[in-house]
Amino acid sequence: MTHKDIVIVGGGPAGLAAAIAAREQGVQDILILERDARLGGILNQCIHNGFGLHTFKEELTGPEYAERFEKKVYDAGIPYKLNTIVVNITKDRELTYINEEEGAVTIQAGAIILAMGCRERPRGALGLPGFRPAGVYTAGTAQRLMNIEGYMVGKEVVILGSGDIGLIMARRMTLEGAKVKVVAELMPYSGGLKRNIVQCLDDYGIPLKLSHTVTKIHGKERVTGITISEVGPDRRPIPGTEEYYSCDTLLLSCGLIPETELMKTAGITLNPVTSGPDVEDSLVTSVPGVFACGNVLHVHDLVDFVSEEAARAGKNAAAFLGNPEARSHSTKTMLKGINGVRYTVPEMLDIENMDPEVVVRFRVGDVYRNKSISVYYDDRKIRTIRKRVMAPGEMEQVMLTRDSFQGIGPVKEIRIAVEDPA
Amino acid sequence: MGENTYDVVIIGAGVTGAAVARELSRLKLHALVLERAEDVCSGTSKANSAIVHAGYDAMPGTMKAKMNVRGAELIRELSHTLDFPYRQNGSMILCFREEDKPKLTALYERGLANGVKEMRIISGDEARELEPALSKEVVAALLVPTGGIVCPFNLTIALAENAADNGVEFRFLTEVTDIQKDKDAYLLHVQTSGGASEIRTRYVVNASGVYADKFHNMVSEHKIHITARKGEYVLMDKEAGTLVSHTIFQLPNELGKGVLVTPTVHGNLLVGPDAVDLQDKEDTETTLPGMDDIKKRALQSVPDIPYRQMITGFAGLRAHEDGDDFILGEPEDAEGFFDAAGIESPGLSSAPAIGEYLAGLIQKKGGFQPNEQFISERKGFIEVAKLPMEERNALIRKNPKYGTIVCRCEQISEGEILDAIHRTLGATSLDGIKRRVRQGMGRCQAGFCTPRTMEILSRELGIPMEKVCKNQPGSEMIKG
Structure with missing residues (x-):
């Protein structure tokens, strides 16, 4: 071998x-x-x-x-x-x-x-109801067909999900002459970067409908239209809020x-x-x-x-x-996201062998304004960082230094939390 | 015989039409299959539970009972001679209430009357021993070891391909608009994109699924009525595919017929169907309430189904006839017109038996001689990813295209896709490739391989990318 x-x-x-x-x-x-x-x-x-x-x-x-x-x-x-x-x-x-x-x-x-x-998460995994026609693409597949192969996937477009690729594709298809009618987002906040909302939707007058999802795909052979509905706090569609958009393409940017x-x-x-x-x-x-x-x-x-x-x-x-x-x-110290911090990468720290500085990246689970991120070594609060806005669509990070573990004895667990500023 | 004159015309290239065609190809005759879609297996045959029922369910003496038991036997044999994926995984019918146990016994006795072998009633604990994922609430179950699962696409394609290799003609994108009796023959008016024409035939086989009443009623005064009965399904990732090994049914009670949970022959987990009667015979839409309902009801059997692992949902239509049984053979007032109508469950399981039965009637009627050139065997599609490494390497050396993986999730190579396109009755659409060799059937649902497969189809068929379709014309992938 x-x-x-x-x-x-x-x-x-x-x-x-x-x-x-x-x-x-x-x-x-x-x-x-x-x-x-x-x-x-x-x-x-x-x-x-x-x-x-x-x-x-x-x-x-x-x-x-x-x-x-x-x-x-x-x-x-x-x-x-x-x-x-x-x-x-x-x-x-x-x-x-x-x-x-x-x-x-x-x-x-x-x-x-x-x-x-x-x-990309496909249509089937989202459980979107309706027919299964041509014209339903994940945003990245459509992007490949347009930018690498050179083909327009459609002329009239509805986008579900405000992930970054979907936002980029809203602008891209608009620039190529398509009409992007609406971007619907299931969550009450966008999944993409703020700068992409501004540069790809706002600048082109494309509406973003938060707390909305696709409740029907119309058209048996090719997409002929999409119904979207508002969703309640349980993310289930609210009857009576259906809006129909005629279109030939549905792009998905849902994770x-x-x-x-x-x-x-x-x-x-x-x-x-x-x-x-x-x-x-x-x-x-x-x-x-x-x-x-x-x-x-x-x-x-x-x-x-x-x-x-x-x-x-x-x-x-x-x-x-x-x-x-x-x-x-060597002993591994667990890292844990708590109180609004959904996860951390890495999940474990080898204090004995770590680099002088280690970046820990994470995402929060909701939109937070004027909060802080706190880092705990066991029950000791080590650092607090003020944050004006945090959103699930924007990755956050903190730096852990080897020096910070000097002379404080063994640490079993490192916790990172969203907190109210002191 | 003239260009548009045949001994037998079969309307519909679903599993029933393909099975009849394959049986007829054993005879010396000119047969033609007409299909309105672009491919075989495009209606009811493509969206169902993919179960080979053992035959305990149908009432003794009905056509359903006869065809099911024989059909299940034939599928077992055919899976070898025609080389398509089939597995005898056994079925289990769950009983959740003490007071329902007599119904389980009744089902057992019905099975005996239909000739189903090896059945056993087992306790809830025995059931859970065999299937640890089953609910604690199961009090008893009927174990039916002869139940099986099959790939409905490859069953249909195998039958059709073998029929075509033995001389049966197939015309796709051809819709029958009218049928007239003309002396000893039938005159079929057909419509294609190229225009209207007429086809003359001595015998007609009506295997047109939910539309079988329309064609039957064109030639007979004994009217029949078919309702499209929709069933929705959800399909889970292969990671969930081993949650159960048997096909798990629920004992029907006053609350409904129950939904099934089953592994598929390719290793996914399938849940469904419900049953909703429709006016519109084209309505294959999935609905939120429908999917929610089957998901909820399936949890009664298997409480831990990981719906997070859902990769797709679909809906299929069953052709339910008012009389609740298969209608097979000639109506009294339409000699030479052979119905295969009302083919709902257990239609997939019964198809080869229906083929055998109707071909037998036609042979008797027409006095056709055996086709001495008939070849009964057919080689299935190679599943490269399942081959041992040495065999896989030998294949790649012979044809390097088997070393280019196009579909990452299912590890389908370009060689397999080329085979799907270039075989007898080859694929002409993305769905056609998918159904033959599973490209795009995995967890990313063709996200990565769609552009690549479109290119291959465009190149191999010599059509521009703008003409590449998901299935029928009108389903073009590019629109710009």
């Missing part, structure tokens, strides 16, 4: 950044496996701008952002295989991939970095789900809130030597944070090769 030091599953932004970071740590024997025909992942179809403000201090399009990382991979001569799908991973880090040239090949990896990204199929075969522990794996601060999963980063770990808003996170995974995978046992006997 062939051996590779580090195998990276996925050649999108996370996989590329992880590969580059691992190479910077001196790992020579790296292999990136990408199922699409090109590197760059979902960024290739994100032709709008707004990428890279944190990383490069300038505004790039998705393909431009990807290109900067691709170039580093090419320049460093990091090997990659395209049109190659990984079909199995074991807990002993054996990995099987398939492509046209080689068929099915099993290799032994020293470390594995999982960077498979996420998928992203990490693509964790391969983790299941390896027996990696998954987090029911993020749907991604539980990880330590090193981004190692419950299986030693298998790391995760990017949208397969938890769904991000900004690719800049994906790149930063993935670089940590690459660096830590390299460290694992040098000393696989470094973390096997």
Whole structure:
């Protein structure tokens, strides 16, 4: 069986950044496996701008952002295989991939970095009632057909869900001559970034109807119209509030789900809130030597944070090769989101072995104004950060430093909470 | 025989029409199947419980009882000769109240009368031992080991493909608008996008599902009436597919017929159906109340169904005839016109038996000789992901397209999609590919593979992307 030091599953932004970071740590024997025909992942179809403000201090399009990382991979001569799908991973880090040239090949990896990204929640999973005609697309599929293949999926559009891709597609389709009639959002708040609401809906006069959902899809062959209804606090449609929109297309932007199929075969522990794996601060999963980063770990808003996170995974995978046992006997401190904080990534901190600074990312479960985020080490409140607005659509973060654990004795649990400011 | 003259014309390429066609292809005759949709298996046959009923349910002596028991036997054999997915997983009918136990016994006795073998009444505890996910409230159950599950698409496609390979013609997107008796023959008026034409045939087989009353009533004064009875279903991810291994029914009582919970032959979990009588025979809409109702009622059998794992919902129409039984054969006043009408549950299970029965009647009537070239076997679609690695590699070496995975969730390769398109009666639409090889049937519901599959279909059929359809013309995927 062939051996590779580090195998990276996925050649999108996370996989590329992880590969580059691992190479910077001196790992020579790296292999990136990408199922699409090109590197760059979902960024290739994100032709709008707004990428890279944190990383490069300038505004790039998705393909431009990807290109900067691709170039580093090419320049460093990091090997990659395209049109190659990984079909199995074991807990002993054996990995099987398939492509046209080689068929099915099993290799032994020293470390594995999982960077498979996420998928969109489809119509069926939402249980939307009505016919099942052509013209119902997830926003990302429509985006691919428009931006990569060059086809308009429709002329008159209703969008369900105010996730970022849906908002971006509302603007994109408008610019291409389609009429976007309304964006309906089940929740009383938007699921996307504030800047996207302003730049993609408000600027084009597209109405956003909060607390609304699709209650009927009309048209047997192709969509002919959509009925939306207001929902009550229980998120159930309120009879009598139905509004009909004639249209030929329904786009869905109702949530992203990490693509964790391969983790299941390896027996990696998954987090029911993020749907991604539980990880330590090193981004190692419950299986030693298998790391995760990017949208397969938890769904991000900004690719800049994906790149930063993935670089940590690459660096830590390299460290694992040098000393696989470094973390096997140390104590792990649990991180917990409470009181409005839905989850944290990482879920565990290895204080003994942690970096000088560890970023903890999380989302809140509701819209909060003028609240604060508090960090507790067991029952001790360590920090409080004032927040003017927090929303589920915007990822939050706090920094934990190694120094903050000096001289305070063992910490069993770290809690992060939304609180009223003192 | 002239271009538009046949011995037998079958109206409808659902499972019944395909089964009749396949049986007729054993004979030396000219047969034609007319289908208004773009593919086989496009009506009732495509949206149902996918159950091969053992045969305990129908009243002894009815056509339903006879056809069901024989049909279930035939499906078992055919799954080998025609190579389609079938599994004898056994059925269980749950009883929740002590006072309903006599009904369970009655069902058992009905099964015996119909010739169903190996049945047993078991206690609630025994039932839970076999199926740990069952409710604590189950007090007894009828265990029917001969019940099974099947892929309705591949059953229909296998029958139709084998019929076509043995000489039966198929015309799609062809709608019968009128039927007239003309001396010893029937004259069928048909409509296609190319215009109207007439087809002459000695015999007609009416296998037109919810529309069978329309065609029957064109030729007979003994009118029949079919109601489209809608049933909604929800389908769960494969992760939930092992929650139960048997098909779990509920004993019908005054509260209703009950809903079933079953694994599918491909490993998903299926819940449904309800039963709503419709005026509109095209109404396959799902509804919120309908889906909520079946979901709630299924929890009585299996309390922990993970509805979070739902990947799709659908609705199908059953062709319910007022007389409550299958109508098979010639009406008194329409010799040569063979009905297969009122084919509701257990219609899927019965289809091969109905085919055998009607083909037998037609052979007797027409005195047709055996078709010596008849080939009874057919090779099914290769499921690459299920092959052992060495076989998979050998296949990829022979045809590298089997190494290109298009559908990630179900791991369907381009090779399989090409096979679906280029076989006898190949797929011409996205749904056609999906039903043959399961591309897009997984948890992302074709989110990733739709653009790719559209490209393949466009390339292989030599049609522009704008003409690629989900199913029938009018269901174009691109509109711009």
